[in-house]
Amino acid sequence: MSTLAETVSDSVVITRRNLIKVKRVPDLIVFATLSPIMFVVLFRYVFGGAINLPPGITYAEFLLPGIFAQTVVFGSTITGASIADDLQKGLIDRFRSLPMSRSAVLIGRTVADLGLNLISIVVMAVTGLLVGWRINSSVVEAIGGFVILLVFAYAISWLMAMVGLLVRTPEVVNNASFIVIFPITFVANTFVPLESFPAVLRGFAEWNPVSTVTQAARELFGNIPAGMPEPDAWSLQNPVLYTLLWAVAILAVFVPLSVRAYLRTASR
Template sequence: MSAITDAAPAPRAGGGIAGSVRDSLVVAKRNLIRMKRIPEVVLFGLIQPIMFVVLFTYVFGGSIQVGGSLSQQSYREFLMAGIFAQTVTFATAGAGAGIADDMHKGLIDRFRSLPMARGAVLTGRTLADLAQTAVTLVVLAGVALLIGWRTHNGIPKALGAFALLLLLGYAFSWIGALIGLTVRTPEAATSGGLIWLFPLTFISNAFVDSNNLPTFFRHIAEWNPFSTTVQAARELFGNLPPGFRTPDAWPMQHAVLASVLWSVLILVVFRSLAVRKYRRAAG
């Protein structure tokens, strides 16, 4: 009796760009289904930004001066772009923890045995996180409207502001992906995803007028990509308070363009690093 042993074909990524897009959407669908089955993840993701809205609006709002005014309504409108931006960037920690969890459970090893584009696993995951972030923004915008936040430049510009916010969030999710691939546990990914976000979001113009910061921190805030998107969103929403003086730094003077440039740069750099890290881990 003779035995014939056939070597199993090695997994291959096929289909070029179309195949990569298809594979990414399949992985994104898988992650969205998992999020749907664990609704508390979305619920807890909403609680923190709502708490920030309430605390800053009703506890600190009457004590923080923006544009020479202590008006609570002016501060409420000034604040919301910062809360929106903080919400999309803090989703970075969840993205990193999710990828670290997949690595820890061996799911990535199962994916690498399939004939799919290597970068599709990460792209699908980040797209699913982007969809969750968009839902969070919609709910948060509803809460903001209930407490008196308004936009003043029309719906198209408001939608443009939300698009810039989501672009920043998507770019930052690739930082989370890189962190998730680098650490060993989801807990470490959560900690690593948050520890750098706090100085990034608080040394900025999100909650206070950056003109009032000490010189050293003011320069950091003015060139902070997070601040740039916050400034762009405020301009598009029409939420700059009366008497507000836009800082002279180039990113603040050209906030919409600078926001796009910062987000694209972060996206390109960290997507390349994350995909390279994934290929090494799955190689």
């Protein structure tokens, strides 16, 4: 049984290894950042003029928090694909032969992917500023907006780690993730107001954690105009709390399940 200090030390080594891999394969960074830039530009200039918003807010200010939320959720799928790739290439078997903490492989992977999500957010923020997005809140609140996005992304990374350990091929992980995540990020308030949704979809969207992390980011960035009616659902009235509850629940379930699945997989 590894001590906490050993687990932290081993996790740092694995995180560094994964970040060095990104440095040596710059395609990962290029494609991880091109996609959100494309979404920002397309939605801002192609769909922005067709979407009605309350007075006092531009579509760029409405859009960017939604793009942030969608990107960090999709970015977290890298965790599952990378773990499946390491399994397929036999790298996990090499880790098994080393005197290291068993959970360090998963911790190092998820922390490294959190770093990739941070890079994507920075690139999107710069792009957003260029197309008209503005932060209308304090520095502390703005930092809180980015933190809530990254906390939610980190939780999703552990969920995807479980998927990668079960599926074990990166192609299937990517396809399965897209089928699930794509509708979840669109049946939300990411790109259009919920008032335009049919009743059934609106009920789902109001309790969808992607909607609440988007709402939380909008509030913390000051991208909700004064005088706008308060949402009906408790989840959207308390988006920061609801999002954190989801993140804690996901971590509480999938951290131990993923570590257990890793140990079973590595012992085969």
